[in-house]
Amino acid sequence: MGTDDRAPGRPRSKEADAAILGAALELFIERGAEATSIEQVARRAGVTRATVYRRFPDKTRLLIATLEAAYGNPPRSPRIVDVEQLVAGWTLVLSDPRQRRLLRRVYGAIEDNPELARAYHDQFGRHRDQARREVFERARARGLLPADSDPDVVLDVLTGAGWQHLATRPDTGTADEVERFLRAVLHQVGYRPGRPVEGDQ
Amino acid sequence: MGTDDRAPGRPRSKEADAAILGAALELFIERGAEATSIEQVARRAGVTRATVYRRFPDKTRLLIATLEAAYGNPPRSPRIVDVEQLVAGWTLVLSDPRQRRLLRRVYGAIEDNPELARAYHDQFGRHRDQARREVFERARARGLLPADSDPDVVLDVLTGAGWQHLATRPDTGTADEVERFLRAVLHQVGYRPGRPVEGDQ
The missing domain is CATH 1.10.10.60 (Homeodomain-like)
Incomplete structure (x- = not known):
């Protein structure tokens, strides 16, 4: 020093x-x-x-x-209320060319700089993933996801779909296109936001 | 010359x-x-x-x-018969540490060497994706996937889940673990291999 x-x-x-x-x-x-x-x-x-x-x-x-x-530290939105808010947040990120490049670099760092990827996950990813998992648990409890859904799997699917979007779609896509993509993925895993919210099933 | x-x-x-x-x-x-x-x-x-x-x-x-x-060129398994064969093939790849590192490098090349990623997709990815899409179409026609499934979305989900597995699971996982992961993803998107094959629904 x-x-x-x-x-x-x-x-x-x-x-x-x-x-x-x-x-x-x-x-x-x-x-x-x-x-x-x-x-x-x-x-x-x-x-x-x-x-x-x-x-x-x-x-x-x-x-x-x-x-x-x-x-942002603390994370800008530490509380994710529901799936809709999660979609809105991911849509913002995935329609921002700079964030897209940043995320691809984070993925690229896994191979060359595993300590960085691990530390990043420990400090941010783990925390956020837990919040997201809880969102999917609540959605399942409210009947918006199939009763046999596994929140961990839904999270893997949605995160993976994000990597796939980053890998295969142009960085010039609009927020509307990104949102349609995310909603198509959520529909395929059985998410039905329009379902009446009556109780647990 | x-x-x-x-x-x-x-x-x-x-x-x-x-x-x-x-x-x-x-x-x-x-x-x-x-x-x-x-x-x-x-x-x-x-x-x-x-x-x-x-x-x-x-x-x-x-x-x-x-x-x-x-x-392999021509690709070693140009014909993918059904979802089960697709799962078997991906399980082999995703439980091979060398293939895992190779695939992460392919992902990493998207940012630094987009021509490589594009050429790779044009020469191999596109061809294989089409074969996989047809597998999901047939699975839907046979009632193994929900009637409102979108084969393109199922393919994005499964490919994305592969990227997610490569990013978050250790390279030392067994074929059994990989297969369980892929089957959990397929279950979440509504794939039910045990369903009686009666006809289109």
């Missing part, structure tokens, strides 16, 4: 934080985890390498902080 | 072909499309760069030929 750095939270330090995380996000989207280096991040952020290393001891921790900042 | 190369199909030439494609496959799995170069492939194959370039004018065409060889 150098002694020339200011106390955390002081304005210059916060500016450096934002510049570093912004540069890291850009580079991660442009090149992926493997081809991004602390050196490049420092150069693009206009700070020294030492300034980056004082905050992030290695590239993996820098990239985790970058994803954390990109997705 | 050099004049020192032998006619195609002569033993030495076939050996060089195999060495080049084998080296390219190894490097693609180890490093991905972006980090693989013709230079590295030549070195690992024990041939000159010129020998590689005489066969493949650029890296993308080399990698397409590599995938073609890895998956």
Whole structure:
């Protein structure tokens, strides 16, 4: 640790934080985890390498902080009320070209940088997946999903459909197209939002 | 074109072909499309760069030929008879650690090397997807899938579930685990292999 750095939270330090995380996000989207280096991040952020290393001891921790900042920490919508809200949220993400590239880079990091993928899952994915699973459990309880549905499987199916959309559909699709895709997948797994909500079955 | 190369199909030439494609496959799995170069492939194959370039004018065409060889051309099982055979085939692929890494690299190439992903889809994916779609159409006609199923959606769901499995399950899983996963997904989309086959409904 150098002694020339200011106390955390002081304005210059916060500016450096934002510049570093912004540069890291850009580079991660442009090149992926493997081809991004602390050196490049420092150069693009206009700070020294030492300034980056004082905050992030290695590239993996820098990239985790970058994803954390990109997705919001705490997560922007920690409470997902129902399937409809989940569809709305995923539609926003999957119709945003920048988010699409970011997510494909996260998938690409699984192979080259498994610690990043694992840390990302531990810090964000697991938490959100639990909230989503509960949404599907409630939908099943309300009769909006077949009684023999497995919320874990529904979550795998919907997440997988997201990867498939990212892999096979153009990044120029509209929100309407994305929503139709997600609703077709949910219909195929038996989700029927129009069903009268009477009770558990 | 050099004049020192032998006619195609002569033993030495076939050996060089195999060495080049084998080296390219190894490097693609180890490093991905972006980090693989013709230079590295030549070195690992024990041939000159010129020998590689005489066969493949650029890296993308080399990698397409590599995938073609890895998956078999013509494809090893061009005819997929029914959903059960499809499950058996995918189970083999998804329980093979090397194939898993290869497929994640193919996904990773979408971002860095879209021509490769597109060419791969045009030459292989499209053809196989059509065969799979027909399998789901027949399953629906036989009452093994709900009457309102969309074969395209079922295919997106199953392919997506494959990406999800590759992203979230360890590469050490057994064929039994993979098959249970695929069957759970198919069950969720309404596939009921045990249903009496009486006719269209």
